[in-house]
Amino acid sequence: MSHSKARTLRETLREASMRIPETEARHLLRWALDVSDTWMFLHADAPMPDAGAQKFASAIERRERGEPVAYIEGRRGFWTLDLEVSPATLIPRVETERLVEAALVVLPENSALEVLDLGTGSGAIALALATERPMAHVIGVDLSEAALAVAERNRQHCGADNAEFIQSAWYAQLGARKFHCIVSNPPYIPEGDAHLAQGDLRFEPRSALSSGDDGLDDIRLIVTGATSRLHPGSALLIEHGFDQATSVRTLLETAGFERVETLQDLESRDRVSLGFQRGA
Known part of the structure; x- marks a missing residue:
C-alpha cells in the first residue's frame, strides 16, 4: 500500500x-x-x-x-515591547511610535511625573512610556473591560510596576487628579469613511476607530477636558489623521494651549499635534 x-x-x-x-x-x-x-x-x-x-x-x-495577522497570532511588536492584542483592542501601529517619541521629549528622565494615556487599548503607549521613564507613574484608561484585561496582562508581561489601568470614559473616573503629560491615540476616523469597511479595520473595534461625522468628537472632549487636568506648562499630545492637523491645532489653540505644533511621521504625514498648558 x-x-x-x-x-x-x-x-x-x-x-x-x-x-x-x-x-x-x-x-x-x-x-x-x-x-x-x-x-x-x-x-x-x-x-x-x-x-x-x-x-x-x-x-x-x-x-x-481577511483577519489581521496580529489577531491570528495574538501578539504585535510595538516600540521595544512584545504585546498581546485581541479583537477587543486596536492593533498597535508603527506610526503611533511617533506619539511615544514626542512624549519622551517633553518627559524628563529621572522625574516622578504623572502621565495619562487616554484610550489605552492594549496599553501600548502607556507601557512604552512606563518602560522608558521608570520613575514616572503612568495611568492608562479605557472604557472597554476586555481591552483593559489585555492591557493588564501586557503590564505584567513587561514588568511595568509603574503603570496602572483604570476603566473610565476619558476623564470621568479620574477625579481631580492632575498630570504632567497627557497622551492619546483616540478614535479619529469619520463614521462614514469607506476605509472602515476595508482591510484590517473591518476586524478592529469600531468604538476605537471612529468618532462622529468628522472624526473629531472624541478629540474635542480630550482637548477641552485636558485644560483642568494638566499642571502648568505640561503637554497634551494627540495622534490624528493625516488631514486633521489644522483642525486639531485650532482646537488646541481655542482651548488656550500654547506652542501648538504638528509633527510628522516617518512617511512625512501629519500625525501628532501637541500644545502646552499655560503657566510655564
Whole structure:
C-alpha cells in the first residue's frame, strides 16, 4: 500500500503563498512552528512537522478571510515591547511610535511625573512610556473591560510596576487628579469613511476607530477636558489623521494651549499635534 510523500516546508509555503502574500505566509509559518527564519531555511526540504501543520492551515484560512495577522497570532511588536492584542483592542501601529517619541521629549528622565494615556487599548503607549521613564507613574484608561484585561496582562508581561489601568470614559473616573503629560491615540476616523469597511479595520473595534461625522468628537472632549487636568506648562499630545492637523491645532489653540505644533511621521504625514498648558 503506497502513501503520498509528506509535503516539505518549501512546498507548504509555496501552496500558502498562492492564497496570501508570500511574506505573510512565511511569517505565519514561522509563528506556527515557533522557529526562526534560519531554522526554516535549513529545513526547507524537510517534511512539514505535524505539530504545526494544523495551526498553520487554520492561520492561512483566517488570513485568507481577511483577519489581521496580529489577531491570528495574538501578539504585535510595538516600540521595544512584545504585546498581546485581541479583537477587543486596536492593533498597535508603527506610526503611533511617533506619539511615544514626542512624549519622551517633553518627559524628563529621572522625574516622578504623572502621565495619562487616554484610550489605552492594549496599553501600548502607556507601557512604552512606563518602560522608558521608570520613575514616572503612568495611568492608562479605557472604557472597554476586555481591552483593559489585555492591557493588564501586557503590564505584567513587561514588568511595568509603574503603570496602572483604570476603566473610565476619558476623564470621568479620574477625579481631580492632575498630570504632567497627557497622551492619546483616540478614535479619529469619520463614521462614514469607506476605509472602515476595508482591510484590517473591518476586524478592529469600531468604538476605537471612529468618532462622529468628522472624526473629531472624541478629540474635542480630550482637548477641552485636558485644560483642568494638566499642571502648568505640561503637554497634551494627540495622534490624528493625516488631514486633521489644522483642525486639531485650532482646537488646541481655542482651548488656550500654547506652542501648538504638528509633527510628522516617518512617511512625512501629519500625525501628532501637541500644545502646552499655560503657566510655564
